[in-house]
Amino acid sequence: MSASIRPADLHSIDEETADSTGPAWRWLPELARGHRFLRWHSSVVVTRYADCRAVLSDRRFGNGLRAEIGAMPDIDPQFVERRRRSLLLEEGERHTRLRRLAIPALRPRNFERFRPAMAQVMNDLVDRVARRGRCDAVVDLCNPVPISVICWVLGVPRREAEFFAEVAEASTALFSGDPGTVPAAMAATEKIDSYIGDLIERRRGKPGQDLITDLIAAAEAEGGSVTISEVMTVITSLIVGGTDTTRNQLAIALHCFAERPEDWERLRRQPELVPNAVEEVVRYAPTAYAMKRVTNEDVELDGLLLPEGTPVIVMSTLANRDGSVFPDPDRFDIERTSGHPHMGFGWGLRSCVGSVLARAELSEALTVLSRRLTGLTLDGETLWSRPDTIQGPVTLPLRFTAV
Ligand code: HEM
Structure with a gap:
């Protein structure tokens, strides 16, 4: 690319197309073909795998969600400050500290013990719809999963699931940038902070076999340099970061398989393929289809000039379809191995700290579902959420025979 290209010179993604034609992974790869950078509203879109990696590893690109929340009109500055302390929104050294605390507690070894509970959650949900032979998978099979699992992982009673779900929903809604979501998000922040604070106090007195105990241990291993308020921040970020993402990705997986009965049947016959199938679903149709950044200073990306404050979208949907990295990228292949x-x-810098838990949840769910729901097919129109920070079905009618 020659020097001095400006964002305004880039090809713009037609806004109507973007808002109306279903999930991004269906229409965007075709539309973006041949474009290294695009424009979408006021943001610059990065499309290629190598460029996306470079941006996500470069500190000159700050957190776009953080910037958006700060710019919302009439928002209480104290609330903004408090929300910004979250792992999802924090930056710089404080962000690194929070990740250092979270990552050891979220390693694979700490989740193996929860796998039977994850399978149990899914089996209970299937039991409820088995006789009907049809359901709305979003409501009946996917929405309850992450919150039920987080109850197990935090070692709190299942009756708290509704409370966590409300908090997660109100907090995630804020990421849409709609000022109308602020009052509910503020109330949710109050409630969850106080709940988690109490829980930490209780676990400090009486350790358990749960993630809170692991996080307190990780904080203590840092020699007292990590505060309890940081432990609290990490736990709340996990509830918020792990709910909408997981339930949407599971619903997307079911949609992919309802459209591909032979792959579904293969999963039932060969459950050892499930972990690879999970990777393929997240590659082919990522719920977190776009990551928001903003330039902290003037940046030049191989001839493209991005002035300080330029919103940038790292389009994982497109990076995941980069043919130089994933051969035959538009093909859904549950046996794909790309390296x-x-x-x-x-x-x-901000890669998902909960990916181990998410992968375990999706694998357990798909193992149970493919074993118990045979003849899975779409049973009406799937309605999709509008493109926001994440995307997925709002309604997913399915038909099946349950065993
Ligand atoms: C299928 C499910 C999930 C998907 C697709 C997903 C996807 C992602 C992506 C793409 C990011 C990076 C965002 C960015 O760079 O702007 C991220 C970050 C994050 N995820 Fe996940 N996630 C999932 C599940 C989870 C779970 C289960 C947890 C918690 C237990 C979690 C906690 C987080 C947190 C705290 C961050 C912020 C990390 C940081 O900013 O340093 N996620 N996730």
Whole structure:
């Protein structure tokens, strides 16, 4: 690319197309073909795998969600400050500290013990719809999963699921940038902070076999330099970061398989394929289809000049379809082996800290579902959410025979 290209010179994604034609992974790869950078509203879109990786590893690109929340009109500055302390929104050294605390507690070894509970959650949900032979998978099979699992992982009673679900929903809604979501998000922040604060106090007195106990241990291993308020921040970020993403990705997986009965049947016959199938779903149709950044200073990306404050979208949907990295990229192939990690869980400085848990949840869910729901097919129109930070079905009618 020659020097001095400006964002305004880039090809713009037609806004009507973007808002009306279903999930991004269906229409965007075709539309973006041949474009290294695009424009979408006021943002610059990065499309290629190598460029996406470079941006996600570069500190000159700050957190776009953080910037958006700060710019919302009439928002209480104290609330903004408090929300910004979250792992999802924090930056710089404080962000690194929070990740250092979270990552050891979220390693694979700590989740193996929860796998039977994850399978149990899914089996209970299937039991409820088995006789009907049809359901709305979003409501009946997917929405309850992450919150039920987080109850197990935090070692709190299942009756708290509704409370966590409300908090997660109100907090995630804020990421849409709609000022109308602020009052509910503020109330949710109050409630969850106080609940988690109490829980930490209780676990400090009486350790358990749960993630809170692991996080307190990780904080203590840092020699007292990590505060309890940081532990609290990490736990709340996990509830918020792990709910909408997981339930949407599971619903997307079911949609992919309802359209591909032979793959579904293969999963039932060969459950050892499930972990690879999970990777393929997240590559092919990532719920976190776009990651928002903003330039902290003037940046030049191989001839493209991005002035300080330019919103940038790292389009994982497109990076995951980069043919130089994933051969035959538009083909859904549950046996794909590429050697390159996809970007459905992000990359670099802010990559998903919960990916181990998410992968375990999706694998357990698909193992149970493919074993118990045979003849899975679509049973009406799937309605999709509008493109926001994440995307997925709002309604997914399915038909099946349950065993
Ligand atoms: C299928 C499910 C999931 C998907 C697709 C997903 C995807 C992602 C992606 C793409 C990012 C990077 C965002 C960015 O760079 O702007 C991210 C970050 C994050 N995820 Fe996940 N995630 C999932 C599940 C989870 C779970 C289960 C947890 C918690 C237990 C979690 C916690 C987080 C947190 C705290 C961050 C922020 C990390 C940071 O900013 O340093 N996620 N996730």
